Amino acid sequence: MEIKTSHIVLFSVLLLSSFVLHTFAKRHREADYQLLKAKLNSNSNIDKSHFTAYDNHLPELITQKGLKEKDRIHRLPGQPPVRFNQYGGYITINETAGRAFYYYFTEAQHPSKAQDLPLLLWLNGGPGCSSLGYGAMQELGPFRVGSDGKTLYKNKFAWNYAANVLFLESPAGVGFSYSNTTEDYFGGDRKTAADNYVFILNWLERFPEYKNRDLYIAGESYAGHYVPQLAHNIVYHNKKANKTIINLKGILIGNAVINDETDNMGMYDFFANHALIARETSGKIHKYCDFSPKMNISDECYKFLAEADQAIGNINIYNIYYPLCFDGNLTSIPKKFSIMAIDPCSDYFVYSYLNHPEVQEAMHANVTKLHYDWQPCSDVLKKWEDSAQTVIPLIKEFMANGIRVWIFSGDVDGRVPVTGTQYALEVMNISTINAWRAWYRDGEVGGYTQDYEDNLTFVTIREAGHQVPSYRPDRGLSLVSHFVEGTPLPNK
Numbered sequence: 001m002e003i004k005t006s007h008i009v010l011f012s013v014l015l016l017s018s019f020v021l022h023t024f025a026k027r028h029r030e031a032d033y034q035l036l037k038a039k040l041n042s043n044s045n046i047d048k049s050h051f052t053a054y055d056n057h058l059p060e061l062i063t064q065k066g067l068k069e070k071d072r073i074h075r076l077p078g079q080p081p082v083r084f085n086q087y088g089g090y091i092t093i094n095e096t097a098g099r100a101f102y103y104y105f106t107e108a109q110h111p112s113k114a115q116d117l118p119l120l121l122w123l124n125g126g127p128g129c130s131s132l133g134y135g136a137m138q139e140l141g142p143f144r145v146g147s148d149g150k151t152l153y154k155n156k157f158a159w160n161y162a163a164n165v166l167f168l169e170s171p172a173g174v175g176f177s178y179s180n181t182t183e184d185y186f187g188g189d190r191k192t193a194a195d196n197y198v199f200i201l202n203w204l205e206r207f208p209e210y211k212n213r214d215l216y217i218a219g220e221s222y223a224g225h226y227v228p229q230l231a232h233n234i235v236y237h238n239k240k241a242n243k244t245i246i247n248l249k250g251i252l253i254g255n256a257v258i259n260d261e262t263d264n265m266g267m268y269d270f271f272a273n274h275a276l277i278a279r280e281t282s283g284k285i286h287k288y289c290d291f292s293p294k295m296n297i298s299d300e301c302y303k304f305l306a307e308a309d310q311a312i313g314n315i316n317i318y319n320i321y322y323p324l325c326f327d328g329n330l331t332s333i334p335k336k337f338s339i340m341a342i343d344p345c346s347d348y349f350v351y352s353y354l355n356h357p358e359v360q361e362a363m364h365a366n367v368t369k370l371h372y373d374w375q376p377c378s379d380v381l382k383k384w385e386d387s388a389q390t391v392i393p394l395i396k397e398f399m400a401n402g403i404r405v406w407i408f409s410g411d412v413d414g415r416v417p418v419t420g421t422q423y424a425l426e427v428m429n430i431s432t433i434n435a436w437r438a439w440y441r442d443g444e445v446g447g448y449t450q451d452y453e454d455n456l457t458f459v460t461i462r463e464a465g466h467q468v469p470s471y472r473p474d475r476g477l478s479l480v481s482h483f484v485e486g487t488p489l490p491n492k
């Protein structure tokens with residue numbers, strides 16, 4: 001097993017002529033970057049057109065009677081005692097194809113208030129990365145895995161202090177989610193959004209007490225596509241049926257892929273203004289690179305992108321000031337655990353934990369005995385068929401429909417950095433309601449925030465990388481609490 005998160009020869013990706021995920025299987029977390037780069041290539045056959053709902057029929061529901069209790073997780077191996085309910089299991093997406101998505105659900109840690117707290121669905125990106133492996137086990141879930149790959153520690157900043165949190169591994173081929181039809185491992189934005197919609201409809205049948213509950217959808221990175229696209233399908237079907245089939249109240253996306261043109265330029269500008277590349281290189285990129293959708297990337301531009309990618313050296317691009325993982329071996333006794341200092345080798349601990357047969361049994365995962373192991377980012381997804389250039393029109397749709405939109409950004413992420421997000425907001429050309437200001441947690445500036453018209457809020461999280469709740473779990477909990485309450489972040 002090898003998870004190379006640290007040593008990435010970025011510029012070689014530029015030589016990609018088509019997007020073939022498995023070629024780069026070992027560079028797991030770079031899935032988002034591969035897709036971004038593949039989309040720059042005019043010969044790639046990725047459909048980049050505007051996202052529209054894939055399926056205009058309301059999907060048929062499958063009966064879920066009695067399945068909820070079967071999904072209850074009594075105790076995860078190595079888990080400390082807790083007082084909330086956990087569930088895990090499969091929801092069938094398509095019976096004919098034999099396609100099923102794995103979910104892990106952690107009810108709120110508020111015995112008295114849980115029934116008042118909203119439902120929050122969390123999605124990680126990639127494409128191909130697991131919401132269980134990242135979101136649940138390294139970011140906002142109630143537990144973190146120790147360096148022995150066996151012991152679980154409590155995360156006192158878990159998001160289930162603010163909501164009932166549902167983690168979904170999606171699309172088919174990611175984590176424990178699978179299909180018995182191999183063609184389903186050709187992924188894409190439209191398929192993913194349609195399947196995620198079928199998932200949530202059927203999950204609500206299994207957990208009917210959540211049917212009228214306020215729903216929020218959150219995610220990071222390439223989930224900057226998944227979240228708005230699923231939300232669009234929800235809005236679309238609600239409108240078509242002229243009733244609230246799913247009670248969607250808001251979306252929360254962080255370090256999110258939103259708009260390719262500004263994401264690309266924003267990334268190279270972030271490199272330049274954080275002194276990761278030479279000013280001259282940055283100047284050349286500005287001179288020779290036009291990332292606008294209709295333009296092709298010139299050879300001259302490629303040359304300077306490669307120069308930049310190489311100049312950065314071997315750093316943790318997901319948090320440019322964080323250490324690398326040098327030794328992913330498990331320890332027989334878990335190292336001292338600190339929730340505020342995530343171990344850079346955590347991927348390895350989680351990999352080991354989720355591949356234990358007893359863990360899978362306790363979680364009701366891998367019931368069909370898949371012939372490959374659980375991976376943090378998929379090795380079995382074969383390609384990505386469509387990926388819209390921008391999701392800005394979807395964001396504008398939500399703003400026009402009274403759906404709360406919060407866009408956040410860990411400000412030391414170099415992969416989908418804050419600079420690109422700010423450029424995307426500029427492109428949206430929306431007016432400010434409350435000017436840029438600092439927000440606070442524990443007396444320190446937690447980041448900055450600005451409110452725009454129609455309930456759009458931008459929030460930065462200071463000193464957080466790509467996975468905000470991994471690096472600044474305290475500030476991440478402030479973010480989600482204020483988001484679901486719809487209250488401003490503290491100004492002191």
Ligand SMILES: *[C@@H]1O[C@H](CO)[C@@H](O)[C@H](O)[C@H]1NC(C)=O
Nearest residue numbers: 059060094095096097098181
């Ligand atoms: C389910 O999968 C089958 C086989 O792949 C396909 O023909 C059918 O259209 C799918 N059904 C739905 C509702 O998507």
Ligand SMILES: *[C@@H]1O[C@H](CO)[C@@H](O)[C@H](O)[C@H]1NC(C)=O
Nearest residue numbers: 092095097098099100180368
């Ligand atoms: C996939 O195939 C296995 C083995 O035949 C079966 O047990 C399982 O139920 C199938 N999955 C779905 C979602 O139909």
Ligand SMILES: *[C@@H]1O[C@H](CO)[C@@H](O)[C@H](O)[C@H]1NC(C)=O
Nearest residue numbers: 238239240241242243244245
């Ligand atoms: C939608 O439903 C409302 C109330 O149930 C009704 O007043 C309205 O006419 C309906 N609109 C359409 C387009 O069917």
Ligand SMILES: *[C@@H]1O[C@H](CO)[C@@H](O)[C@H](O)[C@H]1NC(C)=O
Nearest residue numbers: 041042043293294295296297
């Ligand atoms: C970009 O390349 C494609 C395919 O090679 C070509 O059809 C298109 O005209 C080019 N666009 C520009 C603006 O040069």
Ligand SMILES: *[C@@H]1O[C@H](CO)[C@@H](O)[C@H](O)[C@H]1NC(C)=O
Nearest residue numbers: 001002003326327328329348
């Ligand atoms: C485990 O330790 C060995 C010996 O020090 C080293 O060669 C290997 O790369 C380590 N494995 C990982 C996954 O870091």
Ligand SMILES: *[C@@H]1O[C@H](CO)[C@@H](O)[C@H](O)[C@H]1NC(C)=O
Nearest residue numbers: 175366369370371372373374
């Ligand atoms: C599923 O279980 C089989 C048999 O125990 C194992 O070989 C495989 O690695 C597991 N796959 C996943 C995705 O967990």
Ligand SMILES: *[C@@H]1O[C@H](CO)[C@@H](O)[C@H](O)[C@H]1NC(C)=O
Nearest residue numbers: 426427428429430431432453
């Ligand atoms: C931005 O919005 C303003 C006011 O709505 C409008 O006058 C202006 O033309 C817009 N600019 C662009 C570039 O779309």
Ligand SMILES: CC(=O)N[C@H]1CO[C@H](CO)[C@@H](O)[C@@H]1O
Nearest residue numbers: 402404452453454455456486
């Ligand atoms: C809940 C909330 O903040 N609603 C606001 C959404 O945006 C519109 C238009 O800017 C406001 O009028 C609402 O008060």
